[in-house]
Amino acid sequence: MEFLKNYRNAELIKSLLNQIRKITTRPWKLMEICGGQTHAIMQYGIDQLLPENIELIHGPGCPVCVTALELIDKALIIAQQPGVIFTSFGDMLRVPGSHHDLFSVRAQGGDVRVVYSPLDAVKIAQANPKKEVVFFAIGFETTAPAAAMSVLHAQKLGLINFTILPANVLVPPAMHTILGSPNNQIQAFLGAGHVCAVMGYWEYEPIAKQYGIPIVVTGFEPLDLVNGIFMAVKQLEIGNHLVENAYPRVVTRTGNRTAQGIMEKVFQPVDRKWRGIGIIPQSGLDLRTEYAQFDAENRFEIGLIDVMESSLCIAGQVLQGLTKPFDCPAFGNECTPQTPLGAPMVSSEGACAAYYRYMRAR
Amino acid sequence: MMNNSNINHLQGPVCSLPLQHNDQIVIGHGSGGQMTNDLIKNVFYQKFSNPILDMNNDAALIDLLLDNDKKGFLVTAIDAHIVSPLFFSGGDIGRLAICGTVNDVAMLGAKPLYITASFIIEEGFSINALEKIASSMQLACQEANVKIVAGDTKVTEKGKSDGLFISTTGIGWVPASRQIGGQFARPGDAVIISGTLGDHGIAVLEARGDLGFHSTIQSDVAPLNEMIEILLTEVPNTHVLRDPTRGGLATSLVEIAYQSEVTIQIDETSLPIRPTVQTACEMLGFDPLYIGNEGKVIVILPEADVDNALEALRSHPYGKAAVRIGSVVQNSPGRVLLTTPLGSNRILEMLAGEILPRIC
Numbered sequence: 001m002e003f004l005k006n007y008r009n010a011e012l013i014k015s016l017l018n019q020i021r022k023i024t025t026r027p028w029k030l031m032e033i034c035g036g037q038t039h040a041i042m043q044y045g046i047d048q049l050l051p052e053n054i055e056l057i058h059g060p061g062c063p064v065c066v067t068a069l070e071l072i073d074k075a076l077i078i079a080q081q082p083g084v085i086f087t088s089f090g091d092m093l094r095v096p097g098s099h100h101d102l103f104s105v106r107a108q109g110g111d112v113r114v115v116y117s118p119l120d121a122v123k124i125a126q127a128n129p130k131k132e133v134v135f136f137a138i139g140f141e142t143t144a145p146a147a148a149m150s151v152l153h154a155q156k157l158g159l160i161n162f163t164i165l166p167a168n169v170l171v172p173p174a175m176h177t178i179l180g181s182p183n184n185q186i187q188a189f190l191g192a193g194h195v196c197a198v199m200g201y202w203e204y205e206p207i208a209k210q211y212g213i214p215i216v217v218t219g220f221e222p223l224d225l226v227n228g229i230f231m232a233v234k235q236l237e238i239g240n241h242l243v244e245n246a247y248p249r250v251v252t253r254t255g256n257r258t259a260q261g262i263m264e265k266v267f268q269p270v271d272r273k274w275r276g277i278g279i280i281p282q283s284g285l286d287l288r289t290e291y292a293q294f295d296a297e298n299r300f301e302i303g304l305i306d307v308m309e310s311s312l313c314i315a316g317q318v319l320q321g322l323t324k325p326f327d328c329p330a331f332g333n334e335c336t337p338q339t340p341l342g343a344p345m346v347s348s349e350g351a352c353a354a355y356y357r358y359m360r361a362r
Numbered sequence: 363m364m365n366n367s368n369i370n371h372l373q374g375p376v377c378s379l380p381l382q383h384n385d386q387i388v389i390g391h392g393s394g395g396q397m398t399n400d401l402i403k404n405v406f407y408q409k410f411s412n413p414i415l416d417m418n419n420d421a422a423l424i425d426l427l428l429d430n431d432k433k434g435f436l437v438t439a440i441d442a443h444i445v446s447p448l449f450f451s452g453g454d455i456g457r458l459a460i461c462g463t464v465n466d467v468a469m470l471g472a473k474p475l476y477i478t479a480s481f482i483i484e485e486g487f488s489i490n491a492l493e494k495i496a497s498s499m500q501l502a503c504q505e506a507n508v509k510i511v512a513g514d515t516k517v518t519e520k521g522k523s524d525g526l527f528i529s530t531t532g533i534g535w536v537p538a539s540r541q542i543g544g545q546f547a548r549p550g551d552a553v554i555i556s557g558t559l560g561d562h563g564i565a566v567l568e569a570r571g572d573l574g575f576h577s578t579i580q581s582d583v584a585p586l587n588e589m590i591e592i593l594l595t596e597v598p599n600t601h602v603l604r605d606p607t608r609g610g611l612a613t614s615l616v617e618i619a620y621q622s623e624v625t626i627q628i629d630e631t632s633l634p635i636r637p638t639v640q641t642a643c644e645m646l647g648f649d650p651l652y653i654g655n656e657g658k659v660i661v662i663l664p665e666a667d668v669d670n671a672l673e674a675l676r677s678h679p680y681g682k683a684a685v686r687i688g689s690v691v692q693n694s695p696g697r698v699l700l701t702t703p704l705g706s707n708r709i710l711e712m713l714a715g716e717i718l719p720r721i722c
Contacts, residue, residue, distance in 0.1 A: 004644075010703045045706020090647075094390075103388040116646075222704065337711075338396050356711070 007221030016226045017049050020233055027053035028236050029185050030229060031178070031321050033171060034140075034192035035062030035350060036220050042354040044222040046229075054233065057185070057321035058351035060174055060277060061192055063139040064091045065319060065344045065351075068273040069307045071167045072097040075136050078165065078300050079105045079112055085128060087121040088136040089143075090114045095346045098307050118143075118150035118164070125154065125162035134296045137164040142194045144168040144285055145259035148266035151287065151294045163296040166286050169272055171195050172203050173283035178320060179211040186321060188232040191217035193224070193247040200255025204243045212241045219247040266291055276316035276342070315342030318351050325355040332356060394608025394654070395713025399617075418621060419543050420466040420605075423536070433538040439466035442529040448495065450569035452561075452580030453656075455528055456498035461585045461656060462607065463532035464506045468587040469603045469659070470543060471594055472536035477503065478512040482527040485520040495526070506585035508532070540594065546601040547622035551690040552668045554661040556589070556675050557582065557683040559611055560639040563653035567642070575645075577638045582657035582680075589678035590659065596674040602662035609713040610652040612698065614660055616712045620696035627699045628688035628710070651700075652713045662690060 006012070032038060038058045041047055047056050060066050076097045079086035086102070093102040093112065106112040111131075115121050118135050125133035137147035147164055154162040171192060178186060191204060196217045204215045214235035218228030228246040235242060245251055263285070272284025287295045313330055317323035325331050325344070335341040337353050344350035390397040407415065414422050421439035428434070441462040448455045460477060467474040479499070483492070503510060536542075565581040586605065594600055602622070606614035611633075619626050635650050643650045657680055663671055668686055675681030691699075698710040 008703065010705075013704055042708065043702070044704055045702050045708055046704070048706040049704060103390065104386065107386050107388045338400075 004221060007219075007223040009223065013223050013226050014049075016223070016230055020054070020226070020230050021051045023230075023237055024051045024054060024233055025237060027055070028187050028233060029055045029057055030188045030190060030232055031057045031059045031186045032190040032218070032225075032228075033059040033061040033175070034195065034220075035065070035354075036194065037061070037190060037192065037218065037225060038351050038354050040220050040222065040225060044225075046222060046225055050229065054229070056229075058318070058325075058354070059178070059189075059321060060274065060319040061140070061171070062344065062350045063089075063143070063169070064095055064346060065315070065342075066169060066274040066276065067092075067095070067138050067167050068275050069098060070273065070305050071165070073099075073305045073307060074297065074302050075165055076100060076102065076105060077302050077305075078134055078296055079110050080108075081132075081300060083131055085111045085113060085124055085131045085133045086136070087113050087115045087118075087124060087133065089116075089138065091346065092136060092138060094340070096340060118147045119153060122150050122153050122157070122159065122162055125159050126157060129161060131161060132299065133162050134299075135162075135164045136167065138167045140169060140171055140192070140195050141199045141263070142192075142197075144263050144267065145198060145256075148262045151266050151291055152262065154294060155291070160293075163294050163299045164287070165296040166267070166284075168267070168285040169274065169280075170269065170283050170285065171199075172207060173280045174274070174277070175204075175207055177277065177280050177283075179207070179213065181320070183322060186213070188214040188216070188236055190225070190228045190232060191215050191243075193217060193219040193251060196245075196247070196251040196255065198256050198259050200253050201243050201245060201251065202253055202255075208241050208243050214241050215243045217243070217245045217247050217251050219250065274319075276319040276344075313341035313345075315344050315352075318342075318344050325352040328352075392608075393713050395613050395652075396711075398608075399712065417543065417545070419470060419545075421470050421472070421532070421534075423470060423543075435472075435536050435538065437467050437470050437472035437534040437536050438531060439463055440529065440531045441466060442527060444524070444527050445566060446524065447566075447569050448491065448525060450581055451565045453565075453583040454495055454498050455526060456495035457502045458583050458656060459528040459530045460499050460502035460506060460508070461583050463530040464502075464508060464585045464587055465605045465656075465659075467532040467534040468585075468590045469605055470534075470536055471540035471590070471600070471603065472534035473591070474506060474508050474532050474534040474585075474587050476511045476533040477508050478514075478531045478533075479510055480514040480529040481516070482523055482529075483515065483517050484523045484525050485517055487525055492526070495528075502585060506587055540598070542594075542600055542603055544602055544604060544618045544621035547618055547624050547626070547662045547690045548601060548664075549624060549690050549692050550665055551601055551662045552665050552686055553615075553626060553628065553688040553690065554663070554668070554671060554675070554684060555606075555611065555634065555687050556586070556659045556661065556681045557657070558634045558636050558639070559606075559655060559658070560635060560643065560650040560653035562656040563610070564639050564642050567646075577642060579636070579638050579642070582655055584657035584680050586657065586659050586680060589675060589680050592678055593661065593671060593674045593681075597663055597667045597671045599667060600661060600663045600671070602660070604660045606655050606658060606660055608654045610650070610654055611660070612649075612651040612710040613712045615698045616696070616710060618660070618662065619694075619698050622690075623693060623696055624690050625692045625694040625697050625699060626688060627691045627701060629701050631703050632685060632687045634683050634685050651710065665689075 121135040216228045216232045267285035269282040270286045340346045344352035424436040443459045464474045561582040675684035
């Protein structure tokens with residue numbers, strides 16, 4: 001905590017904000033990819049302190065928000081089955097499926113538990129040999145290695161009552177989708193620091209080159225964020241498009257090779273649907289065939305899923321950075337964190353929830 | 363504004379149906395935040411509405427219509443306690459059951475006098491544990507100078523309840539000269555908190571084994587009536603007293619802002635939070651402003667009385683860390699603004715549902 005204080009030092013942050021103001025000559029649109037960054041930007045009101053012509057657009061980096069409705073409905077079906085202990089990260093409990101959410105399943109007697117790590121779910125499986133324990137593996141590259149570890153660990157322990165519902169997604173394919181869209185407005189990315197801690201940033205070099213766009217790997221403390229923005233604006237102003245690392249205390253170019261190896265051993269990339277965006281090629285992680293017995297979709301009879309999405313909310317546009325949450329007519333009216341119309345209002349990582357919580361004044 | 367030309371070649375805007383949770387109770391209805399407020403409003407106030415209940419404080423003021431020289435109000439409050447686990451660092455359900463109710467009565471400036479207690483006990487519960495809890499209640503009663511004057515005991519079949527639930531009713535007296543309540547905050551008032559935030563909630567999480575690490579945090583559960591009496595002797599003109607329990611400081615401030623129809627501005631850098639609580643919250647993805655307290659009070663009073671009030675609070679062991687955290691700035695439909703260390707502002711809302719850890 002003492003260490004973190006430096007990254008929250010108001011004087012340092014203000015002086016860096018001044019430097020951004022000095023070098024900015026034109027309007028620029030930057031996207032922070034990660035929901036954790038959106039959260040911190042709102043929490044500290046960083047967007048209020050930037051020069052007016054620098055706009056932050058909030059990317060699809062909230063794992064809860066982008067998990068496809070079909071997968072959530074599958075999770076709900078599995079969680080309702082007798083003898084199942086369904087485990088998930090906390091925010092997921094409130095995400096609405098087509099008809100209900102995991103909170104409702106729990107209220108009706110389902111055994112739904114919040115875990116902090118997939119390995120905790122393995123422990124639950126060990127302690128409850130007569131129950132089927134399922135972990136809902138959502139998240140980006142940040143949570144994927146731990147999900148992979150849980151499978152390897154369960155295999156090592158010889159557990160036959162542990163499965164995961166694979167829902168992990170990958171950042172680079174989503175960046176391709178955003179940049180390749182004819183309506184793209186993003187001129188620079190703040191790379192997701194935690195994702196890069198695992199994956200490194202070598203993957204982003206071809207993207208920066210292909211689209212001529214600066215990418216700055218950025219952390220989550222206010223000084224980290226302001227520094228990431230400063231480095232991105234500096235590149236934009238002089239016309240550079242490099243991958244830079246503004247989070248070197250955590251991120252290296254190669255990343256965590258061990259974690260990458262475990263992910264690769266257990267998972268393979270597949271096409272995956274993102275809620276609000278659609279199918280993004282090679283953007284999801286599924287279990288390799290050697291680990292198929294740990295796939296909850298193989299373990300449980302799920303049947304046909306008939307998803308129901310209504311059309312009031314504009315989550316799709318928000319997740320792609322095409323619209324700001326407060327431009328949505330439902331924002332703060334029909335749609336609040338209590339009565340979310342779309343996933344971005346559910347998770348505190350979600351752009352709409354972050355806006356609602358921190359900036360409803362606007 | 364929304365621009366239809368923005369809709370691109372990708373899948374169009376999508377969204378899910380809203381989930382109102384209108385048909386069954388979910389855990390968030392017990393969070394003390396917005397969902398709890400809505401449930402109470404939509405189910406109970408709908409049926410029970412009357413002028414005393416509708417004042418919407420945690421305790422009720424009952425006019426006994428006595429002769430003028432004895433003019434005053436009976437104050438009563440009720441609180442059910444279902445904490446899990448029953449024992450935690452710094453307290454247990456027994457101490458909580460007395461302090462929670464004593465504090466609710468004291469928040470209207472009243473002197474708590476009597477308690478009644480109802481025990482719902484699950485078949486198989488240890489008598490030894492019950493004795494420990496009863497001793498703890500007795501000690502808290504001594505400290506708060508209140509007496510348990512009636513009680514009730516019921517036993518449920520195994521599995522029909524969870525160990526032990528205790529409901530307590532408190533009865534107290536407030537002289538008519540004291541006008542204290544959530545509806546009395548006025549622009550120009552100062553906002554004080556009597557000590558550090560989030561200690562109780564984090565201590566209970568630790569006792570549940572939910573932290574995944576050990577901390578030295580102790581619950582702050584304590585009867586505040588003695589300290590409040592000292593405060594009100596020094597500053598009789600105090601406007602609002604509120605104990606920020608479930609839902610934490612943020613939820614309580616929003617409630618007050620709505621009740622008084624004012625804007626409350628809080629300075630984030632002034633908030634007293636122990637480093638261990640801050641660290642636990644950072645690791646778990648919680649916000650300490652939404653974590654419950656059981657031995658703290660928000661005090662709102664005229665600016666001119668701030669120094670006297672701080673001195674009075676700090677003279678008592680439960681108010682040593684009392685500090686001013688903000689001001690009531692203007693009349694408005696009710697909102698709470700937090701000024702960040704960088705000078706930007708954000709709005710504080712009530713806790714939406716159950717506190718959930720963030721993912722990343």
